[in-house]
Amino acid sequence: MGGASSRDQQPSKSPFFNQEELQGLRSAYEEDGLVKAVSLIQEKIKDLDAIKLNIAVTGESGSGKSTFINAMRGLQNGDVGAAPTGNKETTMEPTPYYHPTLPQVCFWDLPGVGTLKVTADKYLTKMKFEQYDFFIIIFNARFKDNEVKLTGEIKRLGKDFYFVRSKIEYDLESMKMSGMKFNEKEELGKIRDHCVSKLKEAGISSSGVFLISSFKINKFDFPALQETLSNNLNDIKKHAFMLSLPNATVKIIDQKRNTLENKIWMLATMSGALGAVPIPGLSLACDIGILVTAITDFRQYLGLDDASLQRLANMAGKPVGDLKAVVKTPLMGEINKEFVIRMLTGTTVVGISIAEVVLDFIPIIGSLFGAASSFGMTYKLLHNVLDDLTQNAEKVVEAAFGTAPKY
Structure with missing residues (x-):
C-alpha cells in the first residue's frame, strides 16, 4: 500500500501526535526510509514513559x-x-x-x-x-x-x-x-x-x-x-x-484500555522494524523483546500483577485470593520470548493483513508496510492481549466491589 489513500488524508485519531508531527513522520519516511520514521516513534514512546x-x-x-x-x-x-x-x-x-x-x-x-x-x-x-x-x-x-x-x-x-x-x-x-x-x-x-x-x-x-x-x-x-x-x-x-488510577470501576478500566490501544500501533511498528529477527515457523520477523515488555506493562497497568491485586484487595477489604480466583488467562504467568513466540505462531494471529487494521487510526502505516507484514501480526497480537487483560480486570473489579462487568 504505497500511496496515500483518501483515508490517509483524514485527520489522525492518534492522540499522542499532532498534525505537524504526523507530517514529520511521513517526510522522514519519504526522505530517509523506515529507520528514520521509526526513530521518531521511539522518541514519542520515550516521551510517554518519561512524562x-x-x-x-x-x-x-x-x-x-x-x-x-x-x-x-x-x-x-x-x-x-x-x-x-x-x-x-x-x-x-x-x-x-x-x-x-x-x-x-x-x-x-x-x-x-x-x-x-x-x-x-x-x-x-x-x-x-x-x-x-x-x-x-x-x-x-x-x-x-x-x-x-x-x-x-x-x-x-x-x-x-x-x-x-x-x-x-x-x-x-x-x-x-x-x-x-x-x-x-x-x-x-x-x-x-x-x-x-x-x-x-x-x-x-x-x-x-x-x-x-x-x-x-x-x-x-x-x-x-x-x-x-x-x-x-x-x-x-x-x-x-x-x-x-486504582481499578475502582469498570469505566476506569475501559479508559485505561483506550489509552493503551492508542499506543499499540507505535509498539507494533517498532517491533516490526527495529532489529527484527525471523520467527521460527513463520516467514515474518519482529523484535520479540518489545512485545515481552509491552505485554508485561499492559498487565501491570490493568492491575493484574500480584502487587496491584494485593493493593486492590486491601482497599476493598477482600482476600486477595478471591480476586485472583476470577482471573482466567494464560497471561498471568511468566512472559518471556518463548511464550510470545508461541502466541505469534498460534492460529489466532497468523495471517492478519494490514487491510484488517483501521488505517484512519494508524497514521502513515499504509506507507510503511506491505499487505502481509510483521506489523499486522504484532498489532493483532497486542490487541488480543489487551482485550483479554481488560476482560479479566473487569472481573476483578466485580469481585472487589460488586460492579457488574460488561462481559
Missing part, C-alpha cells in the same frame, strides 16, 4: 489530605510508601508521594496556609506552585479565609484547581445514627449546593465541588473527580494519569 505529572494537594490540617493521596495511589495507611495520616500536621514543607508503579506521577502534600503563618502570596513562593500541573483543595467543613486567598493566587498563576469535600461518609453516618430518614442522593445534593454557595459568598466562582470518601473510591464523587482531572489534561499527561 512527569505533579499534583498538589492542599488544605487545612485534618482535612484528609494524606488519606486522599493514599487513595489516589491505591494505598492504605501503613502500606509501603503511604503518606502518614492523622489530624496533626505532619509536614512543614512540600512532601512528594510517588505512585508505587508509575513514579513519574507524584502527589505533593502541601501544609495548610494557616500552618505556616505566612500570607497567601508568600505561601505560593514557599510551596513552589509553578512546578505543579494542577491543585486539589480539600476541606471537610467550612471553607476558610486561607483557602479563599490561596485560590485567588492559584487563579492568578493560570493553574487549574478543584474543590474536594472530604469525609462525606461521616455526614451520612451521622444522619443515620440520629435516626433521620433521608434520601442519600438528595442529601448529597444539598451538601454540594451548600458548599458551592459558600464558595460564591467568598467570591469564588466554581462549577462544582466533589463530595468524596477516600475509603470508598468507587462511590460518591470519587470516580467523577478522577474523570474530570483526566479530561482536563493534555493527551500525553492524561495517558500517565489514567494508568496510575
Whole structure:
C-alpha cells in the first residue's frame, strides 16, 4: 500500500501526535526510509514513559489530605510508601508521594496556609506552585479565609484547581445514627449546593465541588473527580494519569484500555522494524523483546500483577485470593520470548493483513508496510492481549466491589 489513500488524508485519531508531527513522520519516511520514521516513534514512546505529572494537594490540617493521596495511589495507611495520616500536621514543607508503579506521577502534600503563618502570596513562593500541573483543595467543613486567598493566587498563576469535600461518609453516618430518614442522593445534593454557595459568598466562582470518601473510591464523587482531572489534561499527561488510577470501576478500566490501544500501533511498528529477527515457523520477523515488555506493562497497568491485586484487595477489604480466583488467562504467568513466540505462531494471529487494521487510526502505516507484514501480526497480537487483560480486570473489579462487568 504505497500511496496515500483518501483515508490517509483524514485527520489522525492518534492522540499522542499532532498534525505537524504526523507530517514529520511521513517526510522522514519519504526522505530517509523506515529507520528514520521509526526513530521518531521511539522518541514519542520515550516521551510517554518519561512524562512527569505533579499534583498538589492542599488544605487545612485534618482535612484528609494524606488519606486522599493514599487513595489516589491505591494505598492504605501503613502500606509501603503511604503518606502518614492523622489530624496533626505532619509536614512543614512540600512532601512528594510517588505512585508505587508509575513514579513519574507524584502527589505533593502541601501544609495548610494557616500552618505556616505566612500570607497567601508568600505561601505560593514557599510551596513552589509553578512546578505543579494542577491543585486539589480539600476541606471537610467550612471553607476558610486561607483557602479563599490561596485560590485567588492559584487563579492568578493560570493553574487549574478543584474543590474536594472530604469525609462525606461521616455526614451520612451521622444522619443515620440520629435516626433521620433521608434520601442519600438528595442529601448529597444539598451538601454540594451548600458548599458551592459558600464558595460564591467568598467570591469564588466554581462549577462544582466533589463530595468524596477516600475509603470508598468507587462511590460518591470519587470516580467523577478522577474523570474530570483526566479530561482536563493534555493527551500525553492524561495517558500517565489514567494508568496510575486504582481499578475502582469498570469505566476506569475501559479508559485505561483506550489509552493503551492508542499506543499499540507505535509498539507494533517498532517491533516490526527495529532489529527484527525471523520467527521460527513463520516467514515474518519482529523484535520479540518489545512485545515481552509491552505485554508485561499492559498487565501491570490493568492491575493484574500480584502487587496491584494485593493493593486492590486491601482497599476493598477482600482476600486477595478471591480476586485472583476470577482471573482466567494464560497471561498471568511468566512472559518471556518463548511464550510470545508461541502466541505469534498460534492460529489466532497468523495471517492478519494490514487491510484488517483501521488505517484512519494508524497514521502513515499504509506507507510503511506491505499487505502481509510483521506489523499486522504484532498489532493483532497486542490487541488480543489487551482485550483479554481488560476482560479479566473487569472481573476483578466485580469481585472487589460488586460492579457488574460488561462481559
